[in-house]
Amino acid sequence: MGPVRESFIFEFLYCHLSLEASCSSVRIINIAFIPESLSWISFSLTAFFWIFVFVNAALVGVLALIWGERRLIGKFQARLGPNRWGPLGLFTPVADAIKVMFKEDIEPTLSDKLIYVLAPILMVVPVFMIFPIIPYGAKTFLTNISVGVVFVLAITSINSLSVLMAGWASGNRFAIIGGIRAVAMLLSYEIPMGISAAGVVIVAGSLSLSGVVDSQVIPNAIFQPLGFITFLIASTAELNRSPFDITEAESELVAGYMTDYSSMKFGLFYLGEFMATIASSAIIVTFYFSGWRGPSFIPSEIWFLAKWIGVIAIFIWFRATFPRLRIDQIMSLAWKGLFELSLINVLVLALMIAIWPDPTGMQLLLMTAINWIVFLASVYIFGKILSPNLTGNKIKKRSVIYGLD
Amino acid sequence: MSTELVTMNIGPIHPSTHGVFRMRVTFDGETIIDAEPIIGYLHRGSEKLAEERTYTQVVTLTDRMDYTASMTNNQAYILSVEKLSGITPSERGVWLRMIASELQRIAAHSVAIGFLINDLGAWHTPLLYLLREREKILELFEMMCGARITNSYLRPGGVFMDAPDEFWPSLNRFLDEMPNRLDDIENLLTDNEIILARTQNVAILDKNDAINASITGPMLRASGVDWDLRHRNPYDYYEKISFRRPLGTVGDNNDRYLVRLHEIRESLKIVEQCLDLIEPGPVQPEEVPFLVRPPKGESYVPIEAPKGELGFYLVSDGGISPFRCHVRAPSLINLTLLRDMVIGYKIADLFVTFGSIDVNMGEVDR
Numbered sequence: 001m002g003p004v005r006e007s008f009i010f011e012f013l014y015c016h017l018s019l020e021a022s023c024s025s026v027r028i029i030n031i032a033f034i035p036e037s038l039s040w041i042s043f044s045l046t047a048f049f050w051i052f053v054f055v056n057a058a059l060v061g062v063l064a065l066i067w068g069e070r071r072l073i074g075k076f077q078a079r080l081g082p083n084r085w086g087p088l089g090l091f092t093p094v095a096d097a098i099k100v101m102f103k104e105d106i107e108p109t110l111s112d113k114l115i116y117v118l119a120p121i122l123m124v125v126p127v128f129m130i131f132p133i134i135p136y137g138a139k140t141f142l143t144n145i146s147v148g149v150v151f152v153l154a155i156t157s158i159n160s161l162s163v164l165m166a167g168w169a170s171g172n173r174f175a176i177i178g179g180i181r182a183v184a185m186l187l188s189y190e191i192p193m194g195i196s197a198a199g200v201v202i203v204a205g206s207l208s209l210s211g212v213v214d215s216q217v218i219p220n221a222i223f224q225p226l227g228f229i230t231f232l233i234a235s236t237a238e239l240n241r242s243p244f245d246i247t248e249a250e251s252e253l254v255a256g257y258m259t260d261y262s263s264m265k266f267g268l269f270y271l272g273e274f275m276a277t278i279a280s281s282a283i284i285v286t287f288y289f290s291g292w293r294g295p296s297f298i299p300s301e302i303w304f305l306a307k308w309i310g311v312i313a314i315f316i317w318f319r320a321t322f323p324r325l326r327i328d329q330i331m332s333l334a335w336k337g338l339f340e341l342s343l344i345n346v347l348v349l350a351l352m353i354a355i356w357p358d359p360t361g362m363q364l365l366l367m368t369a370i371n372w373i374v375f376l377a378s379v380y381i382f383g384k385i386l387s388p389n390l391t392g393n394k395i396k397k398r399s400v401i402y403g404l405d
Numbered sequence: 406m407s408t409e410l411v412t413m414n415i416g417p418i419h420p421s422t423h424g425v426f427r428m429r430v431t432f433d434g435e436t437i438i439d440a441e442p443i444i445g446y447l448h449r450g451s452e453k454l455a456e457e458r459t460y461t462q463v464v465t466l467t468d469r470m471d472y473t474a475s476m477t478n479n480q481a482y483i484l485s486v487e488k489l490s491g492i493t494p495s496e497r498g499v500w501l502r503m504i505a506s507e508l509q510r511i512a513a514h515s516v517a518i519g520f521l522i523n524d525l526g527a528w529h530t531p532l533l534y535l536l537r538e539r540e541k542i543l544e545l546f547e548m549m550c551g552a553r554i555t556n557s558y559l560r561p562g563g564v565f566m567d568a569p570d571e572f573w574p575s576l577n578r579f580l581d582e583m584p585n586r587l588d589d590i591e592n593l594l595t596d597n598e599i600i601l602a603r604t605q606n607v608a609i610l611d612k613n614d615a616i617n618a619s620i621t622g623p624m625l626r627a628s629g630v631d632w633d634l635r636h637r638n639p640y641d642y643y644e645k646i647s648f649r650r651p652l653g654t655v656g657d658n659n660d661r662y663l664v665r666l667h668e669i670r671e672s673l674k675i676v677e678q679c680l681d682l683i684e685p686g687p688v689q690p691e692e693v694p695f696l697v698r699p700p701k702g703e704s705y706v707p708i709e710a711p712k713g714e715l716g717f718y719l720v721s722d723g724g725i726s727p728f729r730c731h732v733r734a735p736s737l738i739n740l741t742l743l744r745d746m747v748i749g750y751k752i753a754d755l756f757v758t759f760g761s762i763d764v765n766m767g768e769v770d771r
Contacts, residue, residue: 323599327751327752395598
């Protein structure tokens with residue numbers, strides 16, 4: 001059972017089922033009963049068990065995030081947030097879920113029935129596939145696929161298809177505008193996201209997520225700030241979260257692509273979005289906050305969890321503070337800002353890795369310093385000097401004048 | 406590649422139509438080609454109802470026109486009744502209603518700014534901060550007259566009761582706190598890059614167009630016209646008060662936002678001056694009868710309501726109720742230019758522009 005045996009949690013369960021010779025050292029209690037010749041049965045049982053655990057953990061995570069988001073935004077907005085159901089309102093998302101399940105399931109007459117039903121499923125299922133490949137701790141991961149970074153980028157871009165399907169199949173004009181906006185935006189932000197991830201891969205020299213974590217002596221957020229900022233902005237856009245929530249755009253398109261969805265189909269979109277936020281935060285922690293690494297007096301899983309919650313809180317903070325950008329501003333930000341910035345980042349990193357293939361401590365610090373200089377200079381050039389010419393709308397801070405008596 | 410125009414029906418039930426406004430909008434992709442406003446979903450026949458009520462009872466109808474600014478509606482109506490029937494108001498009553506109407510202006514502008522930023526897509530945060538300040542004003546109103554939204558505080562000749570003793574310290578506390586709260590709001594919003602990018606140079610309203618279309622209020626001042634009825638045609642005791650009139654320089658959505666924000670600061674100064682000048686005395690002269698019976702005639706007194714020039718045109722046939730009551734509603738007249746302002750801009754700009762006009766459907770349809 002080659003590569004999967006790298007995973008500690010997988011091996012632990014597997015060895016308590018299988019009588020395989022190499023397992024005896026891992027076993028704590030001697031309860032194994034499946035002979036070595038039937039190892040595929042132990043493998044399948046273990047896999048099913050962990051799939052069950054991961055899917056349910058993701059669902060519980062969504063409930064926790066819904067609670068956390070509403071609670072935290074409540075604090076941002078100088079109000080209490082949910083506090084009626086259960087201690088601190090912890091059961092509010094459960095009540096929400098029950099409510100959504102018992103709503104009437106409406107299918108609009110004009111809808112394309114098959115695609116209409118498929119869209120919410122396509123929103124949720126791919127996101128589940130991200131959780132097993134993320135290293136949650138030094139030994140806690142389910143599988144370590146060798147092309148993890150590419151896999152993550154591929155899976156996260158499926159949801160734009162789902163949004164377009166939902167918008168198209170609803171037969172509603174608000175929905176189709178939402179769907180088309182989603183495709184335009186998500187495809188544009190794929191590119192800076194992929195190029196920023198290339199920066200991570202260049203530093204790691206590996207496409208596997210474990211390799212990415214191992215390579216981060218200095219966390220990438222500090223080591224390559226330009227890549228971090230572009231990746232963070234691009235993944236906010238990928239998640240359809242504020243300030244890039246033009247596909248839902250409550251004040252414009254009512255609910256965008258999910259205007260006509262009700263009951264559990266709407267619930268699945270809701271679920272998919274929150275789950276994508278959790279998954280993206282885990283990816284950002286892995287790519288840019290050195291994953292589970294941290295001083296060893298705290299277990300690595302706790303480090304990961306703390307960073308994870310921190311990144312999710314950043315997304316919630318964005319949502320509580322930023323107004324929405326307009327579609328043309330979003331597109332010009334992607335193509336005239338983030339795209340170039342991520343290219344600069346990759347170029348600088350590639351040059352430095354070519355000069356110092358195996359950087360020592362001092363060289364790492366020097367590289368960090370160069371990255372910061374490049375970061376500040378390019379953000380200044382793009383943000384202050386070029387941006388007024390790029391967006392076409394010359395903004396400048398102004399105040400009022402007063403009428404003369 | 407062949408493309409088609411899309412005609413969409415936005416409203417009357419829609420998250421950002423501020424009530425039940427309806428627009429039939431034609432888009433070319435994301436660009437607005439045509440926008441046809443359709444109104445009348447909140448028509449309650451207030452003007453007709455006024456003909457069957459006594460002059461005092463009509464005050465309660467005016468509350469429900471612009472329900473974010475009941476006090477100024479009361480004020481416009483009462484000034485017209487006083488002119489019609491020749492009642493001289495008592496001094497303390499006038500000061501009280503000036504305080505009330507300036508507080509109402511702060512509350513109405515808070516709502517306007519909050520919902521404008523909400524239309525921009527901010528997730529309720531600035532709105533809730535502003536509504537918290539409005540809540541304090543509503544509590545002050547509750548002390549004054551027992552009601553929060555539909556106040557019916559004013560009567561011909563003044564107000565129906567004096568503010569209680571605990572009102573004055575609360576008002577002073579509010580006046581102390583509010584400038585700091587406004588600074589917070591300004592820190593969050595005024596120089597926010599996204600808000601600047603979204604609102605600047607969008608839906609520019611030319612000075613002459615605004616004057617020709619009878620636009621009034623903050624919307625006119627945002628286009629750079631120094632026209633404030635409190636200054637140009639002072640009613641009540643506004644000639645004893647000094648205040649500045651903030652004017653916009655470009656006339657876009659950002660200017661409309663800025664003008665409202667600075668008017669809140671000026672209103673605070675006006676309330677402070679009123680507090681210095683108010684003196685004890687009766688709040689309503691004793692000779693005002695319970696049933697006002699004005700002589701035959703007509704009257705119109707325009708006032709500067711939070712949304713623009715508001716006036717009640719009253720015709721009396723000598724009876725106890727108006728023969729005809731017509732309302733010059735600023736919301737309706739400011740809304741007339743919406744179509745010309747939004748054509749050529751994006752879908753998202755439509756709602757921001759609509760929010761920046763600051764209409765209240767209760768007043769548009771009456």
